[in-house]
Amino acid sequence: MPLKILIVEDDPKTSEAICSGLSSENFSVTPALTGDEAEVRLREEAFDLILLDWMLPGASGIEILGNTRLRGIRTPVLLLTARDAVEDRVLGLDSGADDYLVKPFAFAELLARIRVLLRRTSRETALQHQIADLHLDLTSRQVRCGGAEILLTPREFEVLHFLMRAEGEVVTRAMLAREVWREPNRSTPLDNVIDVHLARLRKKIDEGRPSKLIHTIRGVGYLCADKRLSSPGKPSE
């Protein structure tokens, strides 16, 4: 049974894009375009996750959040907003949101956050990852390809680990910068650095391999997957 997500977003285009994106990831989505509609939906149904826009016609996202929590509903809430000042983040999280995503965001990022909130995957905590014949062992910090060890720098290892952990999901540069380089700020030359690292990593992993494992999704980021097994819903190159 698919997980149910309520999407409270007043901009129809954004709402539609998110709904369609999440549907193709096999979620069951319910859109609500106003705060009042969201309140009604929340009374009628139980959801596994709520995507909540802050600025809404009718009741604001923060109010809905307050009401929901007052009624004892502990459903995880991911707050979406264009307000990214530090005090806004604090207010959002204090009001009971579980995570906070600043618009505009990459869909890949949204998906990653949703998966974290739903704790659907055990890949997060796994100590070993395997894609095709590529094997990563977190304990020994070794990467093997069909038995032969591939020597990676510590940074390359962390990048590969992050990509493999999110197997099949697109990883944006912003996510890599934040998670691997611990650099939340976007106005740094890190994107160039990430590209260089990815190019080197790809050279070490994919050279001489008939079917590549590391893919560039133009305009979005990178993806690590064995495309021979890719499902029809997934992008193919």
Add this chain to the structure above:
Amino acid sequence: MKMGLQAAAGSDGSWWRRRSLKLRLALWFSLIACTLVLGLLPVAYYQIERRLGIDLDHQMEIDWVLIEAHLEADEAGGVRWKKDSPSTLESGGYSESWFDVWSDSTPLMSHTPRGGVPIQTPPRQLQSGEAFYSLVFSGEREARVLQKSAQISGRSVTLRVFRDRSNLRETLRQVLWVFVLGVPVAILLAATGGYFMAGRAMRPIVAMTERARLITSESLGQRLPNPNPHDELGQLATVFNGTLERLENSFESLRRFTADASHELRTPLMALRSVGEIALRESGDAAELRETIGSMLEEAQRLHDLADTLLMLARVEGGRTPIALERVDLGELVEGVVESIEVLAAEKGQKIEVASPDQVITIVADRTLLRQATMNLLHNAIRYSPIGSTVRIHCRLNMGAAEIEVADEGPGIAAEHREKVFERFYRIDKARSRAEGGAGLGLALAKVFVEQCGGTIHLSSEVDQGSRFCIRLSRRDCAPA
């Protein structure tokens, strides 16, 4: 609204405050002249009166001596004008003098000038030492009298000499008239002179006002006239012109920023649009469409990053980002930065040389901001240095300040660009594409970040000799270890 403003102007400030400075100065001059004249004239009048009195008394003393010398006793026991005297009673010197001779209370001789009224009062009993007194004769006329005892032909008599004081009073009256008529004229002259002199002094101010009125945001290149930079007005003009220059520079920066920002924002928008439109027009297969969408996303990402960066700049500059001050080890910070981005140098075959200090340099700063500033400087050096060159990064103590210096072997920066490279979107080579140079915000960010940490950033560079960017952080507010 207008009425209200006028009423406000009317109620605010007295009549005096609303006059022109020129008129006020003139009125001040007049007031001072008035005080001076009215204060000095009585003194002058009194002095003139005294002097005239003293002169008259002197004259009478001379008269008395001369007359005594010309008198002799006659046979009848009286007194007469000397028979053998060369001058007579009608001679010039005596014609205006009254005199009489008394023996006790008996009149012996009396002389009245021609046309004069006889004075017929007996001599007074005088205190010893007293000789002069005044008396009124024939009703309203006042006479000055010198009365002394004289020896005439061995006989002791009283000789009195008179002079009419009316002439003196007439003179004094004329003086008074001159004063009364002269004072208003003098005050008027002072006022007029003051008015014109004030006008003369104000003329440069008026000229400045006229010129300043013509200066608008469109003509900030103009300057106030400054004929004499040494006097107070000249200094005012110098200060004002300095302000104008700074204003012109900031307007120029703002104009450039607006133009550059709109260019930087429009370019990705334009690309987004045209790529989308063309893809719609052509019927491509799925792969081609994916390619198109990817390209559009890239442009969207570029816009996104640009907006983020500009927002952050505005926030940091507006002081709306909390600064987290902490102790930062500069050597460690530099190593971290180098470790992060040295792959970019490696891609260009460049070498990064890190000169570590002998001792640990600790300062108090916002680690994140300082790290990004350093990272941007290093990235800038890597980006503009030729393939295979060396970039040197060096942190040290210099005259009590901590410094991080990034030196490259790039083409250098000409003097006219040196200040401007820290401006947003400023690119030395306008033709340089975005792919080669960034959005032109790296150095602007570095400068803002360093300044938020209380430091400064300097650039020294010569064309063809490379550039040195130096972050200088004062250590005086460094907390004790």
